[in-house]
Amino acid sequence: MAKITYIEHTGKEHVIEAPNGQTVMEAAVKHAVPGIDADCGGACACATCHVYVDPEWLAKTGEAGSMEQSMLDFANDVEDNSRLSCQIKVSDALDGLVVRLPKSQH
Amino acid sequence: MSTGEIKRVIIIGAGQAGGETAQRLRQAGFAGDITLIGEEPCPPYQRPPLSKAYLAGKIDMDRLLLRPANVYSEERIALLTSVKAVWIDRASKKVRIEGGRELPYDALVLATGARPRKLPLVGADLDGVHLFRTAADIDAIRPRFVAGAKLVVIGAGYIGLEVAAVARQTGLDVTVIETAVRPLARVTSPEVAGFFLDEHTRQGVRFLLGGQPAVIKGKERVTGVGLADGGELPADIVIAGIGVTPETTLAQHCGLTIENGIVTDAECRTSDPHIFAIGDCAARPMAHFDQRVCRLESVHNAVEGAKIVAGVLTGQAAHNVEAPWFWSDQYDLKLQIAGLFQGYDHVVFRGVMADRSFAAFYYKGDRLIAVDAVNRPGEYLGAKMLIQSGRTLPPDVIADETRPMKELVASAR
Numbered sequence: 292m293a294k295i296t297y298i299e300h301t302g303k304e305h306v307i308e309a310p311n312g313q314t315v316m317e318a319a320v321k322h323a324v325p326g327i328d329a330d331c332g333g334a335c336a337c338a339t340c341h342v343y344v345d346p347e348w349l350a351k352t353g354e355a356g357s358m359e360q361s362m363l364d365f366a367n368d369v370e371d372n373s374r375l376s377c378q379i380k381v382s383d384a385l386d387g388l389v390v391r392l393p394k395s396q397h
Numbered sequence: 398m399s400t401g402e403i404k405r406v407i408i409i410g411a412g413q414a415g416g417e418t419a420q421r422l423r424q425a426g427f428a429g430d431i432t433l434i435g436e437e438p439c440p441p442y443q444r445p446p447l448s449k450a451y452l453a454g455k456i457d458m459d460r461l462l463l464r465p466a467n468v469y470s471e472e473r474i475a476l477l478t479s480v481k482a483v484w485i486d487r488a489s490k491k492v493r494i495e496g497g498r499e500l501p502y503d504a505l506v507l508a509t510g511a512r513p514r515k516l517p518l519v520g521a522d523l524d525g526v527h528l529f530r531t532a533a534d535i536d537a538i539r540p541r542f543v544a545g546a547k548l549v550v551i552g553a554g555y556i557g558l559e560v561a562a563v564a565r566q567t568g569l570d571v572t573v574i575e576t577a578v579r580p581l582a583r584v585t586s587p588e589v590a591g592f593f594l595d596e597h598t599r600q601g602v603r604f605l606l607g608g609q610p611a612v613i614k615g616k617e618r619v620t621g622v623g624l625a626d627g628g629e630l631p632a633d634i635v636i637a638g639i640g641v642t643p644e645t646t647l648a649q650h651c652g653l654t655i656e657n658g659i660v661t662d663a664e665c666r667t668s669d670p671h672i673f674a675i676g677d678c679a680a681r682p683m684a685h686f687d688q689r690v691c692r693l694e695s696v697h698n699a700v701e702g703a704k705i706v707a708g709v710l711t712g713q714a715a716h717n718v719e720a721p722w723f724w725s726d727q728y729d730l731k732l733q734i735a736g737l738f739q740g741y742d743h744v745v746f747r748g749v750m751a752d753r754s755f756a757a758f759y760y761k762g763d764r765l766i767a768v769d770a771v772n773r774p775g776e777y778l779g780a781k782m783l784i785q786s787g788r789t790l791p792p793d794v795i796a797d798e799t800r801p802m803k804e805l806v807a808s809a810r
Contacts, residue, residue, distance in 0.1 A: 308596055313460070323422065330700050334441045336724040336733055338778060358731065358774050364803050365778035397717070 293386040297338045297342075309381040315390060316340040319322035326392035329331045333377040338362040339396040340376040341369075341394035352379050352388070368393050403503040403710055404429040407492050409437025409482045410508035410648065413443060413696060414676030416463045417508055417703035417768040420745060421472045425668065425711040432475040432493070432500060434482050437531060440466045445696060447535050448559040454539065458532060487669055504671055506706055507648055511641035511677040511694060516551060520613025526635045528555055541634055543766040544568030549622050549632040551610055553580030555725045557638035565600045572630055573597070574608040574622065583640075586685060587739065588771045589757050590752045593727065600728060603703040605630075605754050643678045643692060656680065658692035664715075665705050673709075675702025684718045685784055686737055686766070697722045720785040722777075729753075733774060735781035738768030745792040747776055747802075756780070758795050764788040 292319065297305045297319055309318035319340075328339035335358055344352050349372055355363060359378045363369050365380040405423060408415045411433050414465050419433045442461040450456045459465075477494070484493040491499045502552075513528040517523055542548075546569050550557045553575035564571045573580070579804040580597075581590040594604065611627035613635060619769070621631045643658040654660045654668040658680035665673045665681060676699040680692035701718060708716045723734040730753065739760035748755035756776035759767040768780035779802040783789060788809040795805060 317460070321425070321462075321468075323420065323468070326692070331696060331724065332445060334445065335727065335731070337722070338774075351714055358772070361773070361775040362778060364775055365782065365806075387521065397719070 292350050293381050293383060293388060294391045295319075295381070295385070296387075298389065300310060300325050300392055302355055311380075311382050312382050314362075314377050314378040315342065315381060315385075315388070318381060319376065326396070327349045327376060329377060330394045334364075335362065335375065335377060337351075338366050338375060341366045341396060342374055342376045342390040343393070344368055344372045344374050344379075345391070346372055348385070348388050348390075366393075367395060367397075376394075403427075405432075405501060405503045406430065406506065406710065407432045407434065407502040407504075408436050408506040408508055409501055409678070410480065410493065410510055410678070411437065411441045411476065412510050412676065412699065413441060413506060414464065414510070414702050415508035416441025417663070417700050418508060418675065418706055419469075419476075420464065421703050421707035422473075422710060423474070425474050425713060426705070427706045427711050430475070431473070432477065432502075433469070433482050433720055434477045434494065436479065436481050437533070438479045439532065440464065440469060440476060440478065442532060444530075444694070445531060445724075448529065448556050448778035449563065451532070452535055452539070452542070452563045461532065482647060487651050487672070490671060497520075502671070502723065504673065504710055505678060507667070507672065508676045508679060508702070509644040509647065509678045511643050513637070513641050514611065514639045515637065516610070516637045518610060518613050520615060520619070521637075523613055523619045524616045524617055525615070525619035525633060526613055527637070529560065529636055529638050530641070531598075538634065538636065542567060542569065545570065546633045547631050548572070548634045549574060549635065549670060550636050551622070552638035552640070553577075553582075553604070553606075554580070554584060554638055554640065557636075558597065558727055560636055560638065561597055561602050561726060562600070562784050565597075565602060566728070569634075571601070572603040572623075574605045574610050574630075576607065576609060578607050580604070580606070585734075585769055586741070586744050586757060586759070588744060589771075592771070593665040593730075593770065594754075595750075596728065596730065596753075603655075614646075637724075641677065641694065647676060648672075648674065648678075656690075660690065663688075663705075663718075664709050665702050667708075673706045675699065675706055683721070683737070685720045685787070687762055691721075691737065695721065695723050705721075720781050722781060730771055731774070733770045733777035734768065735777055736765070736784045736806070738767035741766055743792065745796045747796055749800055758792070759790055760789075765788060765795070776801045779803065782806055783809055792795060 770777035
């Protein structure tokens with residue numbers, strides 16, 4: 292279980308308790324956090340679950356894999372801390388994670 | 398129909414298209430009544446994992462659900478499960494459900510999906526012969542979907558091949574029967590089909606191409622598939638993946654225009670301005686393909702329809718539609734598709750098939766119309782952006798692997 296804070300582009304915060312094994316994307320979608328579209332349901336097929344990982348958490352979330360990185364290359368407003376949230380698995384180690392959402396997923 | 402008059406929306410069909418419509422209406426600020434009617438016993442769920450992680454037993458029903466079951470009441474969405482809508486009275490704008498209750502609507506959304514085609518064979522009703530559409534179908538398959546079991550898949554489309562891949566990974570003995578001379582005949586080029594045929598063959602799948610199943614054998618349980626040439630394949634499980642028929646019964650009975658699906662305009666409006674149709678059951682003009690009317694069976698199309706209808710019903714500016722996209726996971730291969738390849742006249746490649754990482758770009762004249770990308774997400778997204786923005790690149794340029802895809806896309810006109 293991990294408490295995750297999603298911060299919308301407008302600054303609005305959503306704090307969600309996510310069970311281990313789910314992804315950061317799934318937890319957001321199941322609680323209708325606006326700003327994560329995740330049209331493909333987590334198959335790493337659509338690049339519409341882009342988030343910015345709070346720099347303090349980058350070591351714990353790890354780096355994007357090569358498939359994910361290739362998808363991110365074509366997302367909007369990509370930064371060094373950009374990830375596809377469908378590729379980040381929730382675990383106890385991520386308790387307290389903060390991610391920020393981009394202005395748009397398309 | 399001005400949006401102010403819409404107080405009651407009924408959605409028939411609680412699959413991804415119907416579920417997303419309800420959710421997106423609320424997100425767009427619609428405050429009226431929403432009734433979501435579904436024949437299945439559970440809330441809306443994602444179908445793509447059924448032939449992938451769910452069949453493999455890697456995820457459970459909770460993870461398939463689009464939203465947790467409690468969200469519907471929290472958001473005042475009346476979700477009626479295991480309920481069949483039986484009649485639409487267009488004159489008085491009411492939907493009758495099984496049992497006789499009538500529900501009034503101001504706007505009606507048909508998201509009735511599609512029915513899997515049944516095998517037109519004697520023995521198709523035997524125990525152990527399965528269609529592949531709902532979570533219940535897969536729940537019925539799974540107890541016998543174990544290592545060593547003999548599986549015959551009829552139909553080598555994406556569903557059939559995804560099932561074959563999971564089955565091989567689970568240790569089943571797998572034969573795929575396809576009446577056409579190649580797999581994926583309806584959905585991709587001979588080149589890409591050949592790649593998947595080779596891959597499955599290497600993974601131990603046997604193919605009977607140009608095969609003609611004639612009868613399903615067995616007393617109560619299936620024991621085999623008899624072929625037109627007299628041969629017989631032993632089988633513990635038979636799975637049919639021979640395509641779907643759009644579910645248009647209700648629309649037909651109330652006289653809506655139907656032609657390979659319920660015909661709509663670009664706003665998903667049917668021939669009755671108070672009734673919309675979206676998802677697998679509907680055919681609408683494609684913005685990126687000269688307004689050609691297409692019926693697409695995909696997550697993208699389901700979500701797109703939901704976005705369009707939610708926008709129209711809440712009076713928001715027209716939503717920017719995406720180029721069609723699809724995906725299929727088989728073994729460690731991720732196939733990502735953008736655009737519509739039908740009518741292409743030539744195909745060029747980036748990468749080579751032997752590396753299990755390549756993209757096929759389909760052209761009609763000098764216009765890029767589609768891509769099949771295998772383990773090449775950059776090529777997929779790049780081509781999708783080009784198709785969406787109506788740009789193209791000369792075939793010899795796109796095939797030049799010395800230039801990164803991103804740079805090529807930026808240079809396109």
